[in-house]
Structure formats: structure tokens, C-alpha cells
Amino acid sequence: MTLSRQEFRQQVRQLRQQLPHHFQQQAGLTLIEQFALLPELKFAQHIALYLSADGEIDTNPLIDWLWQQGKQVYLPVIHPFSKGHLLFLHYQPETEMVLNKYRILEPKLKQPLIRPLYQLDLICTPLVAFDSTGHRLGMGGGYYDRTLQPWFDSQRGPKPIGLAHDCQHVSKLPIEAWDVPLPKIVTPSTIWQWETAV
Template sequence: MAQTRRQFRQTIRQLRQQLSDEEQRQAAEQLIQQCQSLPEIAASQHIALYLANDGEIDTMPLISWLWQQGKQVYLPVLHPFSEGHLLFLHFDANTPMTANKFRIQEPKLDQTKVKPVNQLDLVFTPLVGFDSQGHRLGMGGGYYDRTFANWFATGIGPTPIGLAHNCQHVEQLPTENWDVPLPKIVTPQRIWQWELLN
């Protein structure tokens, strides 16, 4: 099972890394068009995203659009003391940035900018792959699984929505018994949505 998940991870990462600059640009624009119809965005003021890495769909155009809508945007920061956990810090055009241990840009840690997860309205999550049942395959670190443990258990807290390129969809992923599907995943071509039983 673990080997199969590794194989899926490697194959899908290669697919998205092979997208051209023009394909990436078009995907980012189409993603905004899809997100404009999301009722979750209209109902939310405090929205967490992430900065693209490793061929992920570029989120900066979406972030800029959210700023134009007057939304407050937050980015994940690796927790300095609690291994495997995330903090979310307010992000705007003037936020000082730094590279974390994965060489991903994140806001420089400032305790006054931290937003507790339960005070976020909506969290857009990265993923490596997803299937037709809403199962999400991450990078394997479990950061977002831990972040959403309470939501998955009780349905209380910010709504998680996945973002992905069209090529990151597969019909069925190998799953573990602790995997919990996402309620919604947005790609440039469509919005995938599932009714989840909490």
C-alpha cells in the first residue's frame, strides 16, 4: 500500500511539473473563475491559502483576487515548537517572507500575525493527487491531516477545500483507514463536490 501511494505521488508530481508556463498561467486564471462561484468564499472573511511549490497550481492570482474582494488572507507556517503542525499567519503584499526547511516561502514568524485555526473560515489545501471519491493524497507529512483532525471528527472549524490541476485527478487512490475525504476540490476545469458523513 505504502509503495503504491509513493508511486502515485511520484507519477502525479511529474505530470504537474511538466506543465508549461503558459499552461500554468491559464490554469491559475481558470481557477479564479471557478472560485468566483464558490459560496464558501462569499460567506468567508478569513481565508487561508498556500504558495505554490513543486508544480502546484499558482495561487498568487487567486490571492490577489481575494484581496480585491476585501478578504483577509493567511498562509501556513511550520510550527517552530510543535513538530508536524502548522500555524497560519496573516499575509499581505508587505509581509516579510522567509524559506522554511522545505525551501517553501512562508511569512516570517510574528506572533501578532497568528490566526488560530478555529478562527479561520475557509482553508484551501494543497494536495498531490485526488480521486473521484474525494480522497486526497498529500506529500506524506500529515500537516493538513493534523490541522483538520477536529473538523474531520466533528465538522466544527474552517471548511477545507482542495486545489489541484486537472492532471492530478485519478479514478481511485489507495487509501488508509485514517484517510478522510475532502468535501470539495477545485480544479481549473470543474468543482468536485461530495456529501461527507461526519
């Protein structure tokens, strides 16, 4: 029997929420080792990330490491007027943060901090599960599917890279028409790649 998207979501979320704290800490550090191997990183200066929640792999060590490399980091903010869309704001250690409607910290919306999507180099996306063809299952809001659609249509703009625990991999996800497969997903143990022709 094939699991529904919602069943996959529940199952994998439960799996990652149960990961012990020390395992989470180590996974966040090991993720840096894989991320550092990405050839795209060499020329990427403006990198969108996200703050982990709900058992997602800890992105704080990666953010700190990127700052040390002199990279600029941006975080998603729920668009106040355009429903279901994201803005990306420059993030630094002193950035003022607020809780959004999902109880996730995001930078306080300030116009000068916004960087247009096309001026980003990489977008690191959260995901609940991913399969062996690069499809990702998100939380169901469609924010990243909408954000990544221009890249998927034209292969232009910031390249999306998924971040996940190894345990979030499943063999095959049920796919919907709007799903945007990722060209790369980085886990603590490997870099999954599905390079599409440009």
C-alpha cells in the first residue's frame, strides 16, 4: 500500500523529531563538511538559508561557517501581501528577529534588508522528505514550490539545494503537478545530484 503525502509527512516528521539532541548537533556539523564540497559554493556570495524547526537538520552551524567564509546569508520571511510567497532578508548575528504565524523565527521585515530573488546565488530549502528522483515533500504550504518555479522553468536564478537528515530519504514520493524537483540535496553523509540539462 502506497502512503499518501500526508502519511509520509507524519511518518518522516516523527522520525526526525525523535533524533537525540547529540545526534542533531553532530549532523549539523557534518552537514558543513558535505556542503563545503559543493562546486557552486566557490562563486556563491549570496546564500538563502532557513532556521531549523520541527526536527529539521540544524542549520545554525552552517550559517556560522558561511559567515566565517565571508558569505552573505539571507532568511525567508513570509510575504505580508502576496499570499503563499516568500521574501528573503539579509541575516546577520545582530538582526532583529520576530516569530511568524508558524511560530518560526524570521528577520523583522525591513525594506533595506530585502534582496530580490534573482540576486541570490543559492537557495537552501527545507524539506520533510525526499526521494531517489530528487522530488521533495514540504510542509504543505507551497512556499518553496512557488519560489523555485522560475528556476525550474528556465534553469535561471538562484540554484535550489535541499538540506536534510539521511533518514528523510524515501524511495518514492507521491508527486503532484506543482512539485519542483531539486537538482541537489545535501545530507550529512552524501550529496545527492540530479543535474538537469540547461
